Amino acid sequence: MLVLENVSRHFGGLQALSGVNLRVEPQRVVGLIGPNGAGKTTLINNISGLDHPSSGHILFDGQPIHRRAPHRIARAGVARTYQNIRLFGEATTFENVLIGQHGQGRASMLEAIAFWPSFRREERTLRERARELLAQFDLMDVADVPAANLPYGAQRRLEMARALATNPRLVLLDEPTAGMNPSETRALGEQILRLPQMGLAVLVIEHDMSLIHQVCDEVYVLNFGQIIAHGTPAEVRDDPVVIEAYLGKE
Amino acid sequence: MDFLIEAILSVVRPIGITEPVLQFMLVNAILGISMYLLLRTGMFSLANAGFMAIGAYVSVLLTKELDFALGAALVVAVIVCALIALPIGLPVLRLRDIYLAIATIGFGEVVRIFFLNVDNMILSYLNTFQDAGLRRYELVGGGRGVRNVERLTETWHLIVFLIVIIFLLTRLQRSRFGRAMVAVRQDERVAANMGINVVYVKNMVFVLSAMLAGAAGVFNGHLTRIVTPEMFGFDRAVDILAYAVLGGTSVWAGPIVGGFVLTALPEVLRRFNEYRGVFNGLVLLLVIVYLPGGLINPQGWRKLWASARRRLTGQPAQPEAGGG
Amino acid sequence: MDGILLQQIVNVISLGSIYALFALGYSLVFSVLGVLNLAHSALFMWGAFIGLLVTDRLEMPLWVGLIAAMIVTGLLSVLLELIAFRPLRKRGAARIAQLISSIGAAILLVNIAQLLFIRVYNRVEAAYPRGLVPRQPIIIEELGLRITPARLIVVIAALVVMILLQYLVTRTSLGQQMRAVAFNQRTASLLGINVNYIFLMTFFLAGALGGLAGVLYALITNVVDPFIGQNIALIGLTAIVLGGMGSINGAVLGGFIVAGIQIISIDTVGSSYRDALVFLLLFAILLIRPQGILGQPESTRA
Ligand SMILES: Nc1ncnc2c1ncn2[C@@H]1O[C@H](COP(=O)(O)OP(=O)(O)OP(=O)(O)O)[C@@H](O)[C@H]1O
Ligand SMILES: [Mg+2]
Numbered sequence: 001m002l003v004l005e006n007v008s009r010h011f012g013g014l015q016a017l018s019g020v021n022l023r024v025e026p027q028r029v030v031g032l033i034g035p036n037g038a039g040k041t042t043l044i045n046n047i048s049g050l051d052h053p054s055s056g057h058i059l060f061d062g063q064p065i066h067r068r069a070p071h072r073i074a075r076a077g078v079a080r081t082y083q084n085i086r087l088f089g090e091a092t093t094f095e096n097v098l099i100g101q102h103g104q105g106r107a108s109m110l111e112a113i114a115f116w117p118s119f120r121r122e123e124r125t126l127r128e129r130a131r132e133l134l135a136q137f138d139l140m141d142v143a144d145v146p147a148a149n150l151p152y153g154a155q156r157r158l159e160m161a162r163a164l165a166t167n168p169r170l171v172l173l174d175e176p177t178a179g180m181n182p183s184e185t186r187a188l189g190e191q192i193l194r195l196p197q198m199g200l201a202v203l204v205i206e207h208d209m210s211l212i213h214q215v216c217d218e219v220y221v222l223n224f225g226q227i228i229a230h231g232t233p234a235e236v237r238d239d240p241v242v243i244e245a246y247l248g249k250e
Numbered sequence: 251m252d253f254l255i256e257a258i259l260s261v262v263r264p265i266g267i268t269e270p271v272l273q274f275m276l277v278n279a280i281l282g283i284s285m286y287l288l289l290r291t292g293m294f295s296l297a298n299a300g301f302m303a304i305g306a307y308v309s310v311l312l313t314k315e316l317d318f319a320l321g322a323a324l325v326v327a328v329i330v331c332a333l334i335a336l337p338i339g340l341p342v343l344r345l346r347d348i349y350l351a352i353a354t355i356g357f358g359e360v361v362r363i364f365f366l367n368v369d370n371m372i373l374s375y376l377n378t379f380q381d382a383g384l385r386r387y388e389l390v391g392g393g394r395g396v397r398n399v400e401r402l403t404e405t406w407h408l409i410v411f412l413i414v415i416i417f418l419l420t421r422l423q424r425s426r427f428g429r430a431m432v433a434v435r436q437d438e439r440v441a442a443n444m445g446i447n448v449v450y451v452k453n454m455v456f457v458l459s460a461m462l463a464g465a466a467g468v469f470n471g472h473l474t475r476i477v478t479p480e481m482f483g484f485d486r487a488v489d490i491l492a493y494a495v496l497g498g499t500s501v502w503a504g505p506i507v508g509g510f511v512l513t514a515l516p517e518v519l520r521r522f523n524e525y526r527g528v529f530n531g532l533v534l535l536l537v538i539v540y541l542p543g544g545l546i547n548p549q550g551w552r553k554l555w556a557s558a559r560r561r562l563t564g565q566p567a568q569p570e571a572g573g574g
Numbered sequence: 575m576d577g578i579l580l581q582q583i584v585n586v587i588s589l590g591s592i593y594a595l596f597a598l599g600y601s602l603v604f605s606v607l608g609v610l611n612l613a614h615s616a617l618f619m620w621g622a623f624i625g626l627l628v629t630d631r632l633e634m635p636l637w638v639g640l641i642a643a644m645i646v647t648g649l650l651s652v653l654l655e656l657i658a659f660r661p662l663r664k665r666g667a668a669r670i671a672q673l674i675s676s677i678g679a680a681i682l683l684v685n686i687a688q689l690l691f692i693r694v695y696n697r698v699e700a701a702y703p704r705g706l707v708p709r710q711p712i713i714i715e716e717l718g719l720r721i722t723p724a725r726l727i728v729v730i731a732a733l734v735v736m737i738l739l740q741y742l743v744t745r746t747s748l749g750q751q752m753r754a755v756a757f758n759q760r761t762a763s764l765l766g767i768n769v770n771y772i773f774l775m776t777f778f779l780a781g782a783l784g785g786l787a788g789v790l791y792a793l794i795t796n797v798v799d800p801f802i803g804q805n806i807a808l809i810g811l812t813a814i815v816l817g818g819m820g821s822i823n824g825a826v827l828g829g830f831i832v833a834g835i836q837i838i839s840i841d842t843v844g845s846s847y848r849d850a851l852v853f854l855l856l857f858a859i860l861l862i863r864p865q866g867i868l869g870q871p872e873s874t875r876a
Contacts (some may be wrong), residue, residue, distance in 0.1 A: 034429075049442070050442070050443065051438055069442070069447075069449075070439070070442035070443050070445055071442045071443075071444075071447045071448065072444055074442070074444060074445035075445045079443070080443055082440070086437055086440045088432070088433055088436040088437065090432070090437065091432060091433070091436070093431075095429065095432075098429055099429050099430070099432075099433045099441070099446075100446055102426055102430055102433075102444055103444070103445025103446075104430070105426040107425070107426065109422070109425065109454075110429050112421060112422065112424075112425030112426065112427065113418055113421045113422060113425070114421075115421060119425070124343050157351055162444070166331045166444055166445055178322050213353050235274070245271060264587075289670075292670075292672065294670045300665050340861075342861070344861075345860055345861075345864060346609045347668075347669045347670050347673070348609075348669060348673065348819075349815075349860055349864055351673055352811050352856065352860065353612075353856070353857060353860045353861075355808060355811070356808065356812075356853040356854075356856040356857050356860075357857070359808060360848065360850055360853050360857070362852065363847070363849055363850040363853070367847065367850075380577055414637060423578045433834030445719055454829075483804075484804060484807075484808075487617075488677055488681065491674065491677070495674055511608060511870070523690065525685075525689070526683060526685075527684070527685030527688065528682060528685040528686060528689070530681055530685075531679065531680070531681030531682030531683070531684075531685060532678070532682055533678070534675070534677060534681065535657070535678030535679055535682060536675060536676060536678075537657070538662070538674045538675045539657075539661050539662060539670050540661075542665070542667060542671065564766045
């Protein structure tokens, strides 16, 4: 469903991605690991349209998306979270999810202003669904709290909820458990495992290897912008190339 | 309606607010809303004095030269503003904060200089290409402006217009589009990742805002009875900004209160008229520094109150809830 | 023919020096703090005003006026930092908020000047004393060149100050610290640089440059009123956008280019379009190359 062919991205002289080939199949959870500065976030930025490859192709459902505007990629069914949380801090938890649902609204501005029945019906179903998402991520109690005032763990969960609110088929998670304690991490892992059952594919960047083992079907390893290994979590863990990349040469 | 207006006036007249003052308060409230839309979407544009000028000039020419009714002139002028805003917005709105501010200041100046010189431009066109052999040509009167405009704007026009705008605005804010505006302000790139067409939202708001500013220009032109380029310079752009900043951009009532207060205060405090400019500057400075959400912003007041009390009683700062 | 061209070049250089000095002030603050001080034009006006008070009311010589103006506007600029910028920065407010507060400060400064003008002169306009600089132009026959002493003073003063500034920024420890702060505030403060002090010094320098430009401008045009800053505000903005925001050399280059365009356009399309041309240029540059001639493109980090 997601195919990267020979994707490269350089910033001036810095080669952040070089010749990356990667696939994510429907209902699979794919991990992406690599040392700091390997280019993982850059990869997700390129898929989600915030950045564009210098060369290579990115296909989603067979369609090239590497030149598309980010909102069109989002509406095609790609959602993401951010490594350093980027919620709409002044908006409430509930509103954050509503904003995530933007692409699903069909009512035009005129219908909204006229308070047309179709608009009201749509608004009701969207709100209903937003509440379900909040419940799923245990955010009901803080629905009306500005996102900036949420505790850290709740902010991370809200990022997930908001991404799912866009009704995606592929979710890109950029270090979703960064800064969480082990029990929070495990709980989030459970949530990630539910996504394939809901018909979603997942590409998750993680440093926490136990989470990778818990959720991933396969893992890619990125180092200096290149994929140096690919396989099941166990295969990758024992790959000498990967160990060297993480520990450095003796 | 007349009765209502008379009732309002009888209350406020003793403190110095006469009908003309009330009318300008209403016009400025409309301008405040036009700025509020922009700021709410995170666009720091100072172009609205320019659109106000366009609205004023177009409508005044229509009513004066072509005997248009005020309503018809209003519609045409507002459409003209929209048609100008669109091609301006598409390239300019790619710029952000400081750059957008500079570009829109430039736009305002170009509009002002255009009206200052348009007569001469037409004159030289006529003489060069049509051999008209004219010595002078007067359409908008250059620096002296369009004079003897009929005073067509009535208080009830303004009240009705404002109420309609408030109604539409509240509806808009509760819609998907209204939420998208707020999202774009807080983080454009994330908004785009949520499926929001940022370019569309920004341009739409820019056009709507230009139309409102144009409408305010129409009403204003038919109140002041004279329209000159100097009425729409940088000072005016800053005044419009001040209405929205003083009132705040968290609720729609903010810019309206801002427009009311800043227009009425100099009249109420007539004795201090000399210090009016000092006062305006001080208000802008103090509000943005100490009351960032503006006057109509319950949360901001609460915070200010809490910190004041802390300082008075010498209690240590309360830890803020949450982190991040 | 040559004479006219030369004459124009002289005019461009003298007007351009003023614009460059003024734009340098904008640029200095922008490069070190990343904010645009829209009250800078008010400092320009205050410079012209202080120069006027010192030379006209106190009947002091010009050089005293220049120095007094620079010190006062420098201090006013420091005051701006303390009142309009620092509190917002501490709060982590958006850049827009700092623009607004500086606009507020500008309005305040202009109106205070207006009140003072009326107190001192009974009207809002005044001229520098007649005998301050000789009126007799220096004529260079062979070249067909007439240079008024005022313009000569302008060029010399601007040149000296620009060279001093260049020296200060590149050769002194203060300049080194300023550049460190401009490059990265956090790293600079980790290196033990007193960032707040550097900010104050930056504002002082910028204000002094603006004030100096004001006096020199008034020296050429002869008339001072509280609103002379308005026009130059946009010209200065155009200059720094043209040269590249935050680039010191760019500001100077931009200043001269704008002066060149203005003076050439008076001859070609007439003075009424002089400013329109400048703003159209501003527009075009922002749309085509927002980073300006010497600036670096803004990075696009997510
Ligand atoms: N917009 C940009 N401009 C210049 N360099 C960039 C940009 N974005 C990323 N880089 C550089 O590209 C490299 C890869 O960065 P990236 O953020 O993708 O790494 P990462 O794998 O996500 O690291 P981390 O584990 O620290 O999040 C880094 O050296 C980074 O400095
Ligand atoms: Mg990263």
